[in-house]
Amino acid sequence: MIREISVKTLAEAVCELCIQANHFLSPDMRNALARAAGQETSPLASRILGQLEENLQIAAEESIPICQDTGMAVVFLKIGQDVHFFDGDLTEAVNDGVRRGYTEGFLRKSVVGDPLLRQNTGDNTPAILHCSIVPGNQVEITVAPKGFGSENMSRIFMLKPADGTEGVKEAIVQTVAEAGPNACPPLVVGVGIGGTFEKAALLAKEALTRETGAPSELPHVCALEAELLERINALQIGPAGLGGNATALAVHINTYATHIAGLPLAVNLCCHVNRHASRVL
Amino acid sequence: MEKHIRLPLTQEDIGGLRAGDYVYLTGELYTARDAAHKRMAETLCAGGTLPFEIAGQTIYYMGPSPARQGHVIGSAGPTTASRMDKYTPRLLDLGMKGMVGKGRRSPEVIAAMRRNQAVYFAAVGGAGALLSKCIKKAETVAYEDLGTEAVRRLVVEEFPVIVVIDAEGTDLYGNLSG
Structure with missing residues (x-):
């Protein structure tokens, strides 16, 4: 059974995930950092891990990005083969989500449009988009902003x-x-x-x-x-x-x-x- | 050793700093990263003058995320300093006294630091939200068209850094890996 999904729904999700990823580190990463802090024996290293923990808390509470390098937006889409997208171009929708996420979320615009001419695109687009086709009728979106x-x-x-x-x-x-x-x-x-x-x-x-x-x-x-x-x-x-x-x-x-x-x-x-x-x- | 230092750095401050010292900086820092360094180098090559007096100053390698309403600045942690190595010896010869960034420096930069008695501090990379709380003022002073890469004058209070390379050329990273 073919499932219809509007690319606008996809854009909205990408926008929200860009903002979420840059302000809230996922629980698996937070736990890994906490475990590392528990096993650290050097006083300076413990102090730095303490700063990183405090940084995550400030980022989440005050809506300040965890790191100023809010990355290039790497987007993975696992698209069920029974999905049909409508309402526009899929790639443009992903870029629209990134554009809105980075603008509305006060995230840094770190992308230059041409690697040699190096003019900033001003909205952190284009994204790096990786699509794969999988069985089913769902779409799994992963946004992984990557610092350089x-x-x-x-x-x-x-x-x-x-x-x-x-x-x-x-x-x-x-x-x-x-x-x-x-x-x-x-x-x-x-x-x-x-x-x-x-x-x-x-x-x-x-x-x-x-x-x-x-x-x-x-x-x-x-x-x-x-x-x-x-x-x-x-x-x-x-x-x-x-x-x-x-x-x-x-x-x-x-x-x-x-x-x-x-x-x-x-x-x-x-x-x-x-x-x-x-x-x- | 833990120290509290006022910017701009004095020769006496610099002489007393050793690799490994934990330092809290208070005063003015200028931001510049890749694109601003390239433009400053081009200006100097063309015989022009820099948009701010660099003699005696400390540069922070940093491009912030945008400030929300009511905030001085967005997230504001250090970027990798080695990308500025190509341009740095010339700025040190013009009298720059301090740098704040993260990561290793080239032998050419370390030689220029010894020659000119300057110091390189590391701030903790990836702690941009925490570090932003120590920035009390931020104004763009040059290259506004570069966006996040514009040159800004910051006023910081008790900004936490670690001396990685001192004016004698002792390199904390080098000691650790050796």
């Missing part, structure tokens, strides 16, 4: 099959070590392994939207996540890069089939303000 302090420290590696799991581990730990204080630790480390060049990057981005700390369903990947989290925290980069136990809150790895000749790896770092808000229409 951590985006700039993210990396892609086209490893060889001979590099294997060891090569993957080395590259991930090296990426976090090189990011050091720049990416605003404690981080969430999103990893994509497999696919093609662009598929690995998308897997890594999607991994950041997973419930923080929820393990992979694949036993060998779950073990890899746990080992990497331990190795990354042993780096002692710590909150704000000033030393301490909490360098990463979680490592999320998504995998996909790949070619016999390749082992693509993407490491998408996200700061402690790992924003993601979802809604099902």
